[in-house]
Amino acid sequence: MFYREAGQFKTSYVADSQIFPIRQDRIAVCSVLVVAFGVLPWIASEYWLTAILVPFLVFSLAALGLNLLTGYAGQLSLGTAAFMAVGAYASYNFQLRIDGMPILASFALGGASAALVGIAFGLPSLRIKGFYLAVATLAAQFFVLWALTKFPWLSNNSSSGVITAQKISVFGVDVDTPVRKYLFVLGVVTLMALVAKNLVRSHIGRAWMAVRDMDVAAEVIGIPLMRVKLLAFAVSSFYCGVAGALYAYCYLGSVEPDGFSLDLSFRILFMIIIGGVGSILGSFLGAAFILLLPILLDSTLPAIATFLHLPFTNATVSHIQLMVFGGLIVFFLIAEPHGLARLWQIAKEKLRIWPFPH
Amino acid sequence: MNTKQLTASLGLALALGTGATSPAFAQSNEQFIALADYRVGPYGANGQSFYGGFIDYLQYVNLKNGGVNGVKLTWEECETEYNNAKGVECYERLKGKNPTTKGTAYHVMATGISYALIDKTATDQVPLVMMGYGRTDAVDGTVFPWAFPLVTTYQMQASAIIKFLADKNGGQLNGKKIVFLYHDSAYGKEPIVAMQAESKIHKFNLIEIPVAHPGNEQGAQWLRIRQENPDYVVFWGWGVMNQTALKAAQKVGYPREKIVGSWWAGSEEDTIPAGPAAKGYMSATWNVAGKQVPLIADIEKVVYGAGKGNMQDPSKVGSVLYNRGVSAAVATVEALNTAQNKFGKGKVSTPVQVRWALENLNIDAARLKALGATGLLPDIKTSCEDHEGSGKVRIQQWDGTKWVMASDWIEGNRRLIHPLFEASAKQYAKEKGITPACFKG
Numbered sequence: 001m002f003y004r005e006a007g008q009f010k011t012s013y014v015a016d017s018q019i020f021p022i023r024q025d026r027i028a029v030c031s032v033l034v035v036a037f038g039v040l041p042w043i044a045s046e047y048w049l050t051a052i053l054v055p056f057l058v059f060s061l062a063a064l065g066l067n068l069l070t071g072y073a074g075q076l077s078l079g080t081a082a083f084m085a086v087g088a089y090a091s092y093n094f095q096l097r098i099d100g101m102p103i104l105a106s107f108a109l110g111g112a113s114a115a116l117v118g119i120a121f122g123l124p125s126l127r128i129k130g131f132y133l134a135v136a137t138l139a140a141q142f143f144v145l146w147a148l149t150k151f152p153w154l155s156n157n158s159s160s161g162v163i164t165a166q167k168i169s170v171f172g173v174d175v176d177t178p179v180r181k182y183l184f185v186l187g188v189v190t191l192m193a194l195v196a197k198n199l200v201r202s203h204i205g206r207a208w209m210a211v212r213d214m215d216v217a218a219e220v221i222g223i224p225l226m227r228v229k230l231l232a233f234a235v236s237s238f239y240c241g242v243a244g245a246l247y248a249y250c251y252l253g254s255v256e257p258d259g260f261s262l263d264l265s266f267r268i269l270f271m272i273i274i275g276g277v278g279s280i281l282g283s284f285l286g287a288a289f290i291l292l293l294p295i296l297l298d299s300t301l302p303a304i305a306t307f308l309h310l311p312f313t314n315a316t317v318s319h320i321q322l323m324v325f326g327g328l329i330v331f332f333l334i335a336e337p338h339g340l341a342r343l344w345q346i347a348k349e350k351l352r353i354w355p356f357p358h
Numbered sequence: 359m360n361t362k363q364l365t366a367s368l369g370l371a372l373a374l375g376t377g378a379t380s381p382a383f384a385q386s387n388e389q390f391i392a393l394a395d396y397r398v399g400p401y402g403a404n405g406q407s408f409y410g411g412f413i414d415y416l417q418y419v420n421l422k423n424g425g426v427n428g429v430k431l432t433w434e435e436c437e438t439e440y441n442n443a444k445g446v447e448c449y450e451r452l453k454g455k456n457p458t459t460k461g462t463a464y465h466v467m468a469t470g471i472s473y474a475l476i477d478k479t480a481t482d483q484v485p486l487v488m489m490g491y492g493r494t495d496a497v498d499g500t501v502f503p504w505a506f507p508l509v510t511t512y513q514m515q516a517s518a519i520i521k522f523l524a525d526k527n528g529g530q531l532n533g534k535k536i537v538f539l540y541h542d543s544a545y546g547k548e549p550i551v552a553m554q555a556e557s558k559i560h561k562f563n564l565i566e567i568p569v570a571h572p573g574n575e576q577g578a579q580w581l582r583i584r585q586e587n588p589d590y591v592v593f594w595g596w597g598v599m600n601q602t603a604l605k606a607a608q609k610v611g612y613p614r615e616k617i618v619g620s621w622w623a624g625s626e627e628d629t630i631p632a633g634p635a636a637k638g639y640m641s642a643t644w645n646v647a648g649k650q651v652p653l654i655a656d657i658e659k660v661v662y663g664a665g666k667g668n669m670q671d672p673s674k675v676g677s678v679l680y681n682r683g684v685s686a687a688v689a690t691v692e693a694l695n696t697a698q699n700k701f702g703k704g705k706v707s708t709p710v711q712v713r714w715a716l717e718n719l720n721i722d723a724a725r726l727k728a729l730g731a732t733g734l735l736p737d738i739k740t741s742c743e744d745h746e747g748s749g750k751v752r753i754q755q756w757d758g759t760k761w762v763m764a765s766d767w768i769e770g771n772r773r774l775i776h777p778l779f780e781a782s783a784k785q786y787a788k789e790k791g792i793t794p795a796c797f798k799g
């Protein structure tokens with residue numbers, strides 16, 4: 001009913017190959033974009049913009065990067081936070097060392113540096129896979145953090161290894177207010193999500209999925225395994241690198257190597273598992289779930305506690321929050337192992353035949 | 359169905375989140391203090407004592423004096439779990455809770471979070487207080503008008519420890535061998551510049567040995583120390599690393615009387631788990647442990663007597679970290695007092711006024727005596743060029759059951775260390791395009 005496709009005829013190849021072939025989807029995506037670009041900056045409070053929406057977008061981008069690698073190309077990785085760190089530190093150095101470097105170029109070069117590191121640590125994927133590969137990418141996690149503390153040049157000889165992001169301006173506009181930062185991050189993320197969506201529909205994405213599903217079969221039909229796998233590592237690390245740069249420049253403002261710990265890699269991995277492995281939308285849903293739920297619990301639990309006259313301390317709230325959070329993750333994965341994106345897909349299918357389910 | 363639930367819960371999240379950020383009704387005569395603190399996570403035990411002491415003192419001021427000149431203190435906590443991203447979220451959340459005070463002054467007790475907040479607090483014009491930690495070059499208030507590494511910094515502490523060791527050796531360390539054993543992180547690395555500068559002046563042989571986080575394996579490091587057989591070990595440890603070091607020192611037979619720790623390596627949380635291995639171990643501190651300080655005894659009587667104590671484990675009242683929390687709260691309340699003296703008594707102070715007060719803080723011996731806090735913390739006198747205001751530490755020694763004082767207040771070599779801060783602050787100013795100047799609000 002709501003998703004009735006009857007009457008939507010595709011009469012040309014162009015119409016058949018557009019990103020969102022169903023009209024309802026196009027309307028939905030456009031309205032989300034209109035709200036995100038046109039409405040939210042006006043109505044959202046500073047807290048929402050700086051503490052919720054910006055980190056949500058940044059982590060969505062990082063999750064998207066990991067999803068391209070793990071969800072589409074089937075290469076398990078635990079080095080996401082390390083690639084983010086490379087992006088952040090490289091952008092900082094390009095901005096610092098080269099006079100008049102445009103910030104967007106810095107970000108792109110930061111992403112490119114992350115891509116190079118990604119390729120280096122992706123090399124073992126040619127020989128090993130699955131859990132073994134995950135452990136190999138763990139090396140990236142340790143190596144990058146070690147290198148960042150070992151070589152003070154990378155943090156401009158700061159005695160503590162911490163870098164503070166420079167002021168940024170894009171085409172002459174200073175990105176300094178919460179609204180501008182949000183719009184800047186949103187612009188970058190939208191663009192890169194669009195590219196990712198197209199990438200996975202193209203021959204590259206299909207090659208990735210072939211490798212993921214069965215690499216021997218993929219090789220037999222003529223897919224060059226080495227190139228495809230390394231490309232997946234490069235693209236994924238590029239996305240993570242840009243996310244790291246945005247994280248440093250538009251959210252925290254200053255980062256230290258310890259901030260990109262294994263813990264962060266795990267969080268991003270949880271995002272794609274909860275959101276949906278092998279789905280662009282899933283990256284966004286997962287990031288929202290992992291980021292927003294704790295904040296939601298944080299703001300509702302004390303109120304519930306007062307209402308029920310329970311003697312909750314702040315620490316108890318935190319512990320309960322962890323328990324509820326963990327419980328919900330387990331519940332979600334049992335109820336729908338393919339993540340939130342799959343739930344949305346099921347919902348769409350149900351809406352299509354509503355009100356006459358079979 | 360699941361999707362509907364999801365949409366519903368997301369809608370709820372949106373509604374509640376928006377509600378949470380709408381400013382709470384600002385009471386006309388309440389000073390709202392934001393506490394972005396931690397009681398869970400890797401350093402939760404430390405946070406519980408520190409913030410327990412902090413809140414107990416605020417409660418004490420309310421119960422005993424009815425607030426600061428009649429302005430009642432209120433506060434709200436937000437759990438950061440010692441995590442930078444969460445710390446920023448908490449800061450943004452608490453900042454909007456009260457439009458007048460914006461949270462008064464932030465004590466986050468985490469170097470990483472304070473680094474992330476330095477720019478934000480400067481833009482929002484809210485004071486950030488980093489007592490005994492943080493971005494230490496913020497001592498230079500001409501570049502960092504909104505950040506206050508009050509009392510003392512890692513570099514001044516390292517310098518004071520060297521002074522203490524020199525005094526033990528008749529004023530010189532010529533030809534001695536000192537190992538600097540440190541946590542391989544921002545925290546552990548910050549004092550290295552000071553140690554190197556001191557080694558040049560005192561002509562001692564400095565050996566730097568890093569320990570990887572979290573530091574529960576130090577066999578190799580202590581083997582090396584045994585081989586080198588240094589005259590002293592200056593120890594910059596953290597969390598689980600501290601007790602491990604003491605046990606490892608015992609194992610290789612290195613005398614604990616020759617180890618001097620930093621102030622984050624000198625609390626009951628470090629020595630008690632190490633058992634007999636800790637006996638004789640020394641550490642620096644900028645606040646005295648124990649209940650012999652009249653203020654601490656009075657807090658116990660007034661606050662815990664009224665059943666309003668914040669510590670779940672009241673036996674920790676009077677521990678090093680508890681007293682440190684009280685000291686931090688004393689500094690905040692004294693800043694409010696100073697602000698009210700200048701801008702009108704009985705009025706709620708704005709962050710701009712609190713900032714002025716923190717820059718013109720003068721907690722002298724007489725004031726400490728009036729507070730009953732003689733000996734709890736050193737006297738503090740700040741200015742625009744000196745946001746540290748003291749630079750003094752004491753050395754304490756663990757006698758097997760409690761900390762006893764092994765020295766009087768020692769001031770680090772200011773003429774050696776402060777130029778290092780200025781140089782570092784200048785570099786920051788250049789990177790950020792700041793023209794150093796005293797703030798005029």
